[in-house]
Amino acid sequence: MKNLMITCCALLVSVFTFAQSTDPVIGKWQNPSGEGKIEIYKKGDKYFGKLYWIKDANKKDEKNPEATLRGRKIQGLEILTNFVKDGQTYTGGQIYDPKSGKTYSCKMTMKGRDKLDIRGYMGVSLLGRTETWKRID
Template identity: 35%
Template sequence: MTVRRTVKHMWVSATIAGALLVGATAALADTSGTPVGVWQTIDDRTHEPTALVQIVQNGDGTLSGKIVSGLAGNNSPERRCTECTDERKDQKIEGMTIVKEMKRDNDEWDGGKILDPLNGKEYSCKMHLEAGGQKLVVRGYIGISLLGRSQIWTRHNDVTGASARN
């Protein structure tokens, strides 16, 4: 193989690698404008991480989210929603859908429900992104949004998916 041919192969390889890197970066950037991804939830009272929630877009365009991993000591994989009153009664919390039917409304998502699996109560929910898509403000409320509380979830950037078990 000649030097010219070797240089040409190196240039082609570098060009392909660059294109792949640009494509991967664009794919990651696309998720920053939407809640789709894995989020670390934070306990309101202790400010400690509690779980990882994976939010996905459904075929109808709505978003839903399920707990893919518990992080706190009291969130063992075997813990169940004993306080739930719907079809989730006594189901394992890990793997449970806790966010459903969120619809996009300009820069926020609204119209859905969120379940607190520790007390079994379901609330109306709205959410919006902050900090360039790295923080998700999730508000659960009863009736009107003023009667509720917000949590700030942080985007979990483990691109290998090792901690987001399906």
């Protein structure tokens, strides 16, 4: 009986620890056009995302406003930066759009387990655009 109680307690602790350490936004996502795949991860207490795959792997960051960065490849770029979790929403971050070379304020909102709304905006969130990313394996 004592061994059973110890096993049950250990199981509950491991389940509780696993539930706290996972976060629904962490993982791999695909944008609606299918041109890019983004991996979202956590560094410290903030969330980031890098463009780990694009259709044209040799494409350069030609539209970047900083001339010294225009020769770098887009694949591998960290395009999501500094998000903080607030319930099912991640706020306070920015998204870089390599197609335009612009950086926008951004918020991400989980829509179920496999959909993520990404809203990029300038100034006020009302003045922006939302796209829905889908989780991939």
